[in-house]
Amino acid sequence: MISQATNSVEDITDRRIPVTVLTGFLGAGKTTLLNAVLSESSTGKIAVIVNEFGEAGLDHDLIESVEDEIVLMQSGCLCCSIRGDLSGTIADLIERRDDGVLRFERIVIETTGLADPGPILQTLLVDPELARATRMDGLVTVVDAANGPATLDAQFEAVSQVAMADLILLSKTDLVPPAAADALALRLSGLNPTAQIERPVGGRFKLNKLWGLSGLRKDISPKDAIAWTTPALPPEFDPLGNLSGLSGPKASPMAMPPHDKRISSASIVLDAPLKDAAFDLWLDSLIALKGPDILRVKGIVFLNGIETPFVFHGVQHIFDPPVPMKNWEGDDRRSRIVVIARDLGRPELQRSLDMLRAHQPDSTTKDKVFLTHD
Known part of the structure; x- marks a missing residue:
């Protein structure tokens, strides 16, 4: 897949409109975040797409005018309802933008609380x-610190929203003891080891952290790309206690909730560049066997004979065009791959990753694999 696309990626500035998906279960705080975005002029002009104005709870003090189902905010941002299907709504906004009727620099889509963002x-x-015309800029999931644990226990959609996120905002942490917020944050990192987790309480959260979350950006720095594909291990994790590379962090003394057990994640670091045929075979096999259950696959991959690494990302069986990282510097040529899946157990993930390890020199001692939720 990557090897076949190398000649089709042009080295030009990406002028596509960045799109951020905002999700989170009912009452998590999405509307509060939306009002903050729409009131802050420093974030630039944004078109926000919601399901219904009546349900959005927009702050009317921020509204300047309403015309043709589009609300113009005092900040210069726009807000509109989904009319028909999402594709048609976005296409209509873009057409008006191209005609000079509307002005905006990015799009934010708010999902319903019960929605699977996939x-x-x-x-x-x-x-x-x-x-x-557009590119995915990031998936932001808001989780209520007070009701989040019970919601995750009861609603699998909420678990999926967390597992697919680039950024998790842990809201209402001022309503719970610090230990409870810490425990929930640890649970969220178990569901999605590579997601950033922020606690936007007390004005400490800067809205610009909502943007530029995806690793599929031509201007992304190597440091940010590595962070996008690297699990943030809990503080108590001892790397020297995992010399085999096949065990996760110590299990919590509490029983794992049933919905959490359905989510597995794995990451692998391969020291040597991959053969393009080996990588394509691995990815094709994974998608063919468990495509609907693959919530996200992402990574940085070095291929034999190509100096530039590629960043790739997919949801289920649909993949973004790979992006070459032409600003990569240094001698680090390790590939980093992350898989987050539903109903895909450790043995299946291990066999999948072994397909890649088999093509590595001295793979039994060099390559590192991290799996969670055995």
Whole structure:
């Protein structure tokens, strides 16, 4: 897949409109965050797409005018309802922007509390017009610190929203003891080891942290790309206690909630560049066997004979075009791959990653694998 796309990626400035998906279960605080975004002029002009104005709870003090189902905010941002399907709504906004009727620099899509964000991410890729005009900039999930644990226990959609996120905002932490917030943050990192977790309480959160979350950016720095594909291990994790590379952090003394058990994640670091055929075979096999259950696959990959690494990302069986990192510097040529899946157990993940390890010199001692939720 990557090897076949190397000649189709042009080295030009990406002028596509960045799209951020904002999700989170009912009452988590998405509307509060939206009002903050729409009131802050320093974030630039943004078009926010919500399901219904009546349900959005927009702060009317921020509204300047309403016309043709589009609300103009005092900050210069826009807010509109989904009319028909999401593709049609985005296409209409872009057409008005191209005609000079509307002005905005990015799009934020708020999902319903019960929504699985996967279909939205796929829509941006499978619709030819949207794929040419927009790019996925990040998936932000808001989790209520007070009600989040019970919601995760009861609603698998909430678990999926966490597992697919680039950034998790832990809201309402001022309503719970610090130990409870810490325990929830640890649980969230177990569901999604590579996601950033922020606690936006008391004005300490800067809204610019919502942007530029995806590693599929031509201007991304090597440091940020590595962070995007590297699990943030809990503080008590001892790397010297995992010399085999096949065990995760110590299990919590509490029983793992049933929904959490359905989510598995694995990451692998390969020291030597991969053969393009080996990488394509691994990815094709993984998608063919468990495509619907693959919540996210992402990574930085070095291929034999190509000096530039590629960043790739996919949801289920739909993948973004790989992006070459032409600003990569230094001698580090390690590939880093992360898989987050539903109902895919450790043995299956291990066998999948072994396909890649088999093509590495001295793989039994060099390569590192980290798996969670055995």
